[in-house]
Amino acid sequence: MSQNGYNKTQAALVKAVIMLCKPLIRLLIEKGMTFPQFRELMKELYVEVADKHFSLDDNKPSDSRIFVLTGVHRKDVKRIRQQAESGSEQITSSASLSGEIVARWTSMPDYIDDKGKPRQLLKNSKSNEAGFEQLVSSVNKDVRPKVILEEWLRLNIVRLKDDFVILNKSAFVTNKEFTEMAYYLGHNVHDHMASCVNNILVEADPMLERSVYYASLTEDSVNKLKTIASKKGNDLLQHLNKQAIKLYDADKHKDDATHRMRLGVYWYQAQLDKDKESEE
Structure with missing residues (x-):
């Protein structure tokens, strides 16, 4: 492939990856997975996939080969592979900022009452008594407590009562x-x-x-199509499920019953972005 062809392939791939990742990143932010956590997870996945799919002559790739394929530093490659061999948990153990703050609030003596429960914290404590600002600053001094409070109120992690911040019982359950x-x-x-x-x-x-894609439709028309899709999609899944049960019962004890399948049906609708052809 020429350099120009390679560049065009890379550009098309990057465009596709950006589009498919946006809903995922939205979910990660909403659920408190930070970029450093995601970065470490991606590093581990790069090593895992390269290790599984890019062997030479049926030999496991060396740390150096995985470095060349993925760009992950050899020291990290070695560490990740050792963790995988020892059965260590893949997902990084570092908690999100919110998780660390809540962990302190529910366990540190300055922030719990006589019964060991998280006490109400003054939003802006100017006394010697530890308040919400001190709690946040004890974990990260680079983030303003007001920013954390606004986000936690949005997520219903805390509620306000007079000048106090109260941790909701449902937080992180x-x-x-x-x-x-x-x-x-x-x-x-x-x-x-x-x-x-x-x-x-x-x-x-x-x-x-x-897939079937149409734009420039009214909401009423989209809802009509949704009704049709739900009915036909459900009919298809039920029919295939009945056939799959019969085949499974006939196959399950066979030596060559080593395959699996999945058929999926999905629906998505949204308002068009005025500046773009499709909604991301």
Whole structure:
């Protein structure tokens, strides 16, 4: 491939990656995963994928080869591979800023009452009693407490009562429904993206990956199409599920029953951005 062709390929890929990452970044920010956490996670994933898919002559790639392929420093490559071999948790253990602040609020003697519960904190404490500003500053002096407070009020992590900041009981409690939705986000979108990547990298026998797109429609028209899509999509999934159950019952004890499949149906609608052809 010529340098010009390579540059065009890279530009097209970057454009696609930016578009597909925007909804993900929005979710990460909303749920408190910071850029340093995401950066470390991406570093680990680069090493994992290079280790799995870019071997030579069936030999695992060396640390130097992974460095060349990914740009991840050899010291980090070695550390990440050792963690993987020892079964260490992949996701970085460093907590988000909000998590660190809440952890202090719920455990440090200055911020809990006689019963060990997080006490109400003065928003602007000027006495010797530790308040909300002191709490935030004890974790990070580069962030203004007012910024944290405004974001926490938006997320319903805290509430205000007179001059006091109160930590809500629901703050950072595990949400079963969110956990399930996150599970399907990972699995469904992974397989959809894997199908797309397969069709780009493997020319023979492309996988099914189709969509219907129309713009310049009224909200009423979009809702009519949504009703049709929901009905037809559900019918398709139910029909395929019935067929899959029959085949699974016949195949499950066979020695060559080593394959899996997933068919997904999705719907997305939004108002058009006046300055762009599609809404991101």
